Amino acid sequence: MSNLGKRKVLVVLVDRANYGRLKPVLHAIASQPELELQILAAGTMVLERFHQPVEIVKRDGFHVDSEVYLELEGSTPATMAKSVGFGVVEFASEYQRLKPDVVLLIGDRYEALAAAIAAAFMNICIAHIQGGEVSGSIDESTRHAITKFAHFHFPSTQRAVEYLIRMGEDPSTILSVGCPSSDIARELDRNVEAVMSAVNGAGSGAVIQPALPFLLVLFHPTTTEYGGERQHVEELLKALHGLRTQAIIMWPNIDAGADHISKAIRMFRDRVKPVWFRGLTNLPPEDYLRVLSNASCAVGNSSSFARDASYFGTPVVLVGSRQEGREVDEHVMIVPVIAREITSAVRSQLVHGRYAPSTLYGDGHVSKRIADALVRLKPYLQKRLHYIYDGLDQKAPSHHDNSRTEESTWSKRQKRSLAVDVQGQMTTDTTINTGTAKTGTNFIVKT
16 A cells, blocks of 8 residues: 555556556545556666557646566567566566556466566556457467466456456456446547647657548467468458558567568568558557447457457458457458468458448446545455365455355356346346347357
8 A cells, every 4th residue: 555545556558459448447546545657667668669668648638657667679489488587677676666456468468477477476466458358369368368467357258257367366356347448449539630640749650641441450470370370461451552552561570570560561662652551559558449449340360350440330351360259240350371362252252332330339428436446445465276266165255345245156146147138138137247248150158
């Protein structure tokens, strides 16, 4: 606790997407009189090559308590592994200095895994947003590893709730459902004219005309397919060149293989000199969402295309296996990394046009529920597989002030919280605080 008796919540930001999704949570925590917000920026948040997104955090009025440098250059599997090790050391030092009561993490980045390892071994309570989801790449393993270190969970979808429980997590530690990026989407001014001056004033290439159809393209490495990323992005660029629709192409993250993707994009730009191409390194969270909300189609393998694009009904073509197994709504078409199939799918989406907005990943009122839960939770340290209590007379430990104590096990609550009707819509007796939800594909829960 702070000297004022407030619970200190340290939010770890490790990349531009982290901040984009956590910004409304930061505001919600800061507005809670019982909580003291701390911010630690690490990973690509502090790197010049990514235009130091931490500076955006500061311009937005937040105080950044710590900046941690942990990335080892090279973008190879070995540098990723070593960066995790550096991160554990650096996070441990900062935790000693800042003395947080709760560390709040989001997603599946390897830098967040380092933050979770350090916190767990230092007996600091961990809360995790976006656990229980499914994807490809090393992100899949990283996400589930963070789940097993985390003491409390804020999953984004009802299917993720079920998967967390199947992984042995106590249902009483699942405190709300929904992705906080839906909060930004709900309040966003989607006027693209204002943001296009920033888009066309940064990066290089063609001037994007917002009145004409344009694509948003983002292609990250799939680390479990390391070595094939250059061929993959070349197929994608071949497809885009065949379409010749103006496109905003953003640089990839720092994962293993990123340098190969960046090099292939630069070589294509310099050799082909496409008149439809504009390259960008980074955009502030709201500007990125404005571009995504106005794009005629989003193409690539970013999780934001499955998640954030659903709020806007933006057509999406997901390319390759990086998001394999990810919950998606009807706005997404999934294709292999083959130029002709990418081209065909994009043309189909351009003909279709926009889809109805979806609340599969949140109802736009998620951040306050997270902040409220951070006030009410009862920190604990010893984790166990929750299903060891099944069939036993002893009660599972209670970790939340609003948890029910009348049952010896959580089996009844589990069935209620996962109840859905035959169409996949959540029924009225759902007990986990989710707000309004709309189902997408792969959403029907079998109990």
